[in-house]
Amino acid sequence: MNVLSLRNVSKRFGSLNVIDGLSFDVEEGIVFGFVGKNGAGKTTTMKMILGLLACDSGTIRVCDEEVAFGETATNRHIGYLPDVPEFYGYMKAKEYLTLCGEITGLSNAQIRSRSDELLNLVGLSGVERKISTYSRGMKQRLGIAQALLNSPKLLICDEPTSALDPIGRSEILSILSAAKKYTTVLFSTHILSDVERICDRVGILNDGRLMLEGDLADIKSRHRENTVTLEFESTFDLQEVQRTFSELPFVSSVELQNRSLLVRMSDTIDGNHRLLEHLTRLKLPLLKYEVGEPTLESLFMEIIK
Amino acid sequence: MRSYIAFCKKEVLENLRTHKVLILMIVFLLFGMMSPLTAKLMPEIFKSLALDGIVITIPEPTALDAYAQFFKNTSQMGLLVVLLVFGGMLSNEITKGTLINMVTKGLSRPVVILSKFTVASILWTLTLLASFATTFGYTAYLFGSGGQPNLLFSIFCLWLFGLFLLACLLFFSSFTSGNFAGLALTAVSLLILLLLDIFPRLHALNPIALASLNTALLSGAAQVSDLSIPIGVTLGLTILLLGSSMMVFRRRKL
Amino acid sequence: MEKIIEYLPFLIPIILLELVLAVTALIHLLKHPDVKFGNKTIWIFVVLFLQIIGPILYFTIGRSDQS
Numbered sequence: 001m002n003v004l005s006l007r008n009v010s011k012r013f014g015s016l017n018v019i020d021g022l023s024f025d026v027e028e029g030i031v032f033g034f035v036g037k038n039g040a041g042k043t044t045t046m047k048m049i050l051g052l053l054a055c056d057s058g059t060i061r062v063c064d065e066e067v068a069f070g071e072t073a074t075n076r077h078i079g080y081l082p083d084v085p086e087f088y089g090y091m092k093a094k095e096y097l098t099l100c101g102e103i104t105g106l107s108n109a110q111i112r113s114r115s116d117e118l119l120n121l122v123g124l125s126g127v128e129r130k131i132s133t134y135s136r137g138m139k140q141r142l143g144i145a146q147a148l149l150n151s152p153k154l155l156i157c158d159e160p161t162s163a164l165d166p167i168g169r170s171e172i173l174s175i176l177s178a179a180k181k182y183t184t185v186l187f188s189t190h191i192l193s194d195v196e197r198i199c200d201r202v203g204i205l206n207d208g209r210l211m212l213e214g215d216l217a218d219i220k221s222r223h224r225e226n227t228v229t230l231e232f233e234s235t236f237d238l239q240e241v242q243r244t245f246s247e248l249p250f251v252s253s254v255e256l257q258n259r260s261l262l263v264r265m266s267d268t269i270d271g272n273h274r275l276l277e278h279l280t281r282l283k284l285p286l287l288k289y290e291v292g293e294p295t296l297e298s299l300f301m302e303i304i305k
Numbered sequence: 306m307r308s309y310i311a312f313c314k315k316e317v318l319e320n321l322r323t324h325k326v327l328i329l330m331i332v333f334l335l336f337g338m339m340s341p342l343t344a345k346l347m348p349e350i351f352k353s354l355a356l357d358g359i360v361i362t363i364p365e366p367t368a369l370d371a372y373a374q375f376f377k378n379t380s381q382m383g384l385l386v387v388l389l390v391f392g393g394m395l396s397n398e399i400t401k402g403t404l405i406n407m408v409t410k411g412l413s414r415p416v417v418i419l420s421k422f423t424v425a426s427i428l429w430t431l432t433l434l435a436s437f438a439t440t441f442g443y444t445a446y447l448f449g450s451g452g453q454p455n456l457l458f459s460i461f462c463l464w465l466f467g468l469f470l471l472a473c474l475l476f477f478s479s480f481t482s483g484n485f486a487g488l489a490l491t492a493v494s495l496l497i498l499l500l501l502d503i504f505p506r507l508h509a510l511n512p513i514a515l516a517s518l519n520t521a522l523l524s525g526a527a528q529v530s531d532l533s534i535p536i537g538v539t540l541g542l543t544i545l546l547l548g549s550s551m552m553v554f555r556r557r558k559l
Numbered sequence: 560m561e562k563i564i565e566y567l568p569f570l571i572p573i574i575l576l577e578l579v580l581a582v583t584a585l586i587h588l589l590k591h592p593d594v595k596f597g598n599k600t601i602w603i604f605v606v607l608f609l610q611i612i613g614p615i616l617y618f619t620i621g622r623s624d625q626s
Binding site for chain 2: 576577587611612618
């Protein structure tokens with residue numbers, strides 16, 4: 001089942017087409033990485049999903065109900081973590097969660113048990129300070145607890161890690177991975193390593209549309225480059241090897257990079273076998289043999305070019 | 306209903322913890338105490354200011370003078386303090402973005418307006434009552450019996466005018482951005498009402514009468530019947546402003 | 560003057576309330592690192608020397624929400 005689906009959604013600010021015919025679906029139970037550079041329209045898209053901004057055209061459905069601008073009933077399925085969540089600084093975490101719980105219609109018993117459970121999950125149980133004294137990371141963690149309070153079917157996080165230091169980032173990512181057990185996560189970011197760490201599917205937004213969308217493992221294998229990096233002992237004459245290798249029928253090019261050779265082949269599986277045969281036969285002093293793996297970064301750079 | 310009560314509780318907590326209740330209470334208690342005392346000590350103050358040879362004679366102050374001081378203080382400085390204290394109740398939340406979490410949790414936007422109006426009105430009522438009770442006690446002690454004709458009616462008028470200002474604040478904050486735009490537009494509207502009071506034909510309608518004729522009501526210079534139209538107009542405007550701020554706020558981008 | 564002294568019991572609570580207001584504002588001001596605009600020194604003068612209205616201005620427009 002699709003928890004979220006967008007069809008031909010467009011949004012224009014003045015003469016600028018921020019979102020231009022955007023369509024995608026998010027299946028239940030996955031972590032969807034919504035990637036794009038700053039200003040690509042990630043926040044705009046999320047605000048439209050939440051009914052905080054009106055779309056100019058197209059439809060957004062959450063759990064098969066259409067989102068309306070302004071007050072939208074679909075928000076009862078959604079937990080939202082804004083990029084910089086703002087709280088009432090004069091409250092304590094528990095008071096804030098109680099307020100959220102009462103607004104969202106939980107019973108008092110549910111509020112008590114849910115907030116204890118969630119404060120535990122985000123590592124804020126026992127913190128009795130006012131929220132105004134929290135660090136950014138703590139606010140972000142309280143933001144996740146707040147967003148998960150009503151057991152939403154869809155958790156939307158807008159750049160939850162961008163403003164944090166490496167420790168804070170890592171904490172948020174593990175909390176989000178843990179949240180996957182309870183809910184579907186739509187998670188926007190421009191930090192690609194975060195996506196590689198926790199996402200199942202990824203969509204890359206550029207110029208207002210998704211340039212690439214799919215299963216992260218699929219995308220990687222589809223874009224696997226048929227390259228092998230070879231590193232040799234330092235005394236070895238690389239130019240000689242470069243010449244021999246480039247004459248092989250299955251090799252398309254050989255590049256010399258510092259102390260290593262980057263070998264491009266027409267087919268990886270077969271090529272690997274034959275390359276290894278050659279290496280053993282020639283008894284070359286090999287230090288490292290690495291099959292090229294596409295990074296999301298290189299894919300991203302290629303796509304938004 | 307539950308979210309209305311929850312958000313009202315939040316408003317009360319906010320007003321307590323951000324010192325708003327403290328300010329209102331202290332300022333209005335001060336007015337309550339100072340007004341009769343200033344009236345009582347007025348001859349002394351003039352005497353100490355008097356230069357040699359100039360004799361200023363002012364009549365012995367009465368309870369009416371005490372209430373005149375009270376209404377002057379509360380309708381000017383008092384309402385100004387109310388405006389300052391409640392000026393940012395909606396716009397601060399909009400600029401900071403604190404309402405986003407609430408609205409995405411399913412809090413209806415009209416409820417936001419309604420709870421804010423409820424709590425601000427309750428606080429205004431309580432402070433005005435406390436202030437009035439203090440002045441009443443002090444006046445009775447300093448001037449003998451403090452009973453005046455139309456006293457409660459006069460207080461009611463001022464109270465209603467306060468509610469009207471709160472509705473103005475919410476209305477103007479519901480579509481403007483920035484921390485002070487709502488407050489500034491309310492101040493401008495107040496100024497316009499004051500200017501309109503110059504025209505005799507509008508005089509009989511102007512809500513400003515509720516905050517300017519208070520003493521005249523006590524002295525008999527104005528009758529209760531003079532106020533019936535301004536009361537109707539103010540009541541109507543307050544409801545209209547509240548209703549429209551709910552409508553406008555519903556479609557506002559947060 | 561003697562009349563002023565006669566009314567001293569009435570003046571004392573007024574002075575006390577003004578003090579409470581000024582001191583609360585001053586404590587808040589000193590405990591918080593910054594103000595919304597202007598600087599802290601100016602606000603200390605405003606709070607202490609503008610009776611009643613000084614602390615009100617501080618709490619309504621001068622205070623910062625951060626701690």
